[in-house]
Amino acid sequence: MNVPFLDLRQGYEELKPDIDCAVMRVLASGTYIMGPEVESFEQEYARFCGARHCVGVANGLDALTLSLLAMDVGPGDEVIVPSNTFIATWLAVTSTGAIPVPVEPAESTGTLDPGRLKDAITPRTKALLPVHLYGQPADLDPLLEIARSRGLLVLEDAAQAHGAAYKGHRIGAHGTMVAWSFYPGKNLGGMGDGGAVTTNDPHLAERVRILGNYGSKKKYLNAVQGRNSRLDPLQAAILRIKLGTLPEWNARRRERAGRYGDALKGQEMRLPQTLSGSDPSWHIYAIRHPDRDRLKRHLERAGIATLIHYPVPPHLQPAYRTLDLGPGSYPIAERFASELLSLPMGPHLREDQQDHVIDTLLEFRR
Ligand SMILES: *Cc1c(COP(=O)(O)O)cnc(C)c1O
Numbered sequence: 001m002n003v004p005f006l007d008l009r010q011g012y013e014e015l016k017p018d019i020d021c022a023v024m025r026v027l028a029s030g031t032y033i034m035g036p037e038v039e040s041f042e043q044e045y046a047r048f049c050g051a052r053h054c055v056g057v058a059n060g061l062d063a064l065t066l067s068l069l070a071m072d073v074g075p076g077d078e079v080i081v082p083s084n085t086f087i088a089t090w091l092a093v094t095s096t097g098a099i100p101v102p103v104e105p106a107e108s109t110g111t112l113d114p115g116r117l118k119d120a121i122t123p124r125t126k127a128l129l130p131v132h133l134y135g136q137p138a139d140l141d142p143l144l145e146i147a148r149s150r151g152l153l154v155l156e157d158a159a160q161a162h163g164a165a166y167k168g169h170r171i172g173a174h175g176t177m178v179a180w181s182f183y184p185g186k187n188l189g190g191m192g193d194g195g196a197v198t199t200n201d202p203h204l205a206e207r208v209r210i211l212g213n214y215g216s217k218k219k220y221l222n223a224v225q226g227r228n229s230r231l232d233p234l235q236a237a238i239l240r241i242k243l244g245t246l247p248e249w250n251a252r253r254r255e256r257a258g259r260y261g262d263a264l265k266g267q268e269m270r271l272p273q274t275l276s277g278s279d280p281s282w283h284i285y286a287i288r289h290p291d292r293d294r295l296k297r298h299l300e301r302a303g304i305a306t307l308i309h310y311p312v313p314p315h316l317q318p319a320y321r322t323l324d325l326g327p328g329s330y331p332i333a334e335r336f337a338s339e340l341l342s343l344p345m346g347p348h349l350r351e352d353q354q355d356h357v358i359d360t361l362l363e364f365r366r
Helices: 008-029 036-049 060-070 087-095 114-120 140-150 202-211 233-264 292-301 318-323 331-339 351-362
Strands: 053-057 078-082 099-103 125-128 153-157 177-181 195-199 216-218 285-288 340-343
Touching: 008 036, 008 233, 036 053, 036 195, 036 233, 053 060, 053 202, 060 087, 060 153, 060 177, 060 195, 060 202, 078 087, 087 099, 087 318, 099 114, 114 140, 125 140, 140 153, 195 202, 202 216, 233 285, 233 351, 292 340, 292 351, 331 340
Parallel strands: 078 099, 078 125, 125 153, 153 177
Antiparallel strands: 053 195, 177 195, 285 340
């Protein structure tokens, strides 16, 4: 039996009539940049997230970058980032000219450890950038409390957390700004690139909109040096359809996460842990195993595709050689990178496929 890591075609098959109809509607409309599909999606997504404003942008990296620029983060500023995250979190910071200051994750949840924050804050710290990694909400309350007491801004990287909730409220407006990606493989994904920013602050929302539209509010009048970063109406129309099934698809992920958890507990592997009171989106189901590479090959031989999120932490990437953070500087992130293994997970993972993954994991001997 073959078990793909994620098969995006099945998502399309399930929603085909509605998606086809939405795409045809955009093609027939004559509006191919901005317009009513984008506006409707922005309103619907803001409502879904419990945020007052949503601004569509071209992708998740731009959502992060434009948020930082809107908050006036730039050269001379420091931004606290997790030592274990996807590279885009760091790239957004460095693209503004600011310096990323890594903080190690909590051993249990893998998200930014609020207990380690105080040592990383300096007079130059301008913002905190927690990531809801794998769809596990970061521990926001202590982060927000520290931010409030020190006058820091908070940008959440929610690229993996569509529909996740922290203490009863969906991710979307806990921090100052929240950045989203609609890359096809995300829980809410388009059929191409897409992204958005949500916030309760009308001024910051407006700044993102202007920055992503050539720095212009009125056509051909450019207030600031902006760029072109807009959500495509075709993607917006598709995302409106997929937003409708997001809660159900997330529920399927939760059910599959529960099955993995029940079947694999007590084994020689660390299972994902969730903060009490939070409801993850289960974007990725990442276990940790001391003999990860052999386990990965063992699964491969049984036809099971797995991935590693992420094999090299940002501080050890060639792209960040200039930061001079060598091996050993963030040991938790480095150990995670050597032990993590993401199992097949998604709304279309069948029960017999998941049983095959579980059986194959249980028969692995070191
Ligand atoms: C996917 C992702 C991004 C970037 O999103 P793109 O739309 O691919 O630019 C940023 N941060 C995290 C944590 C992600 O998973």
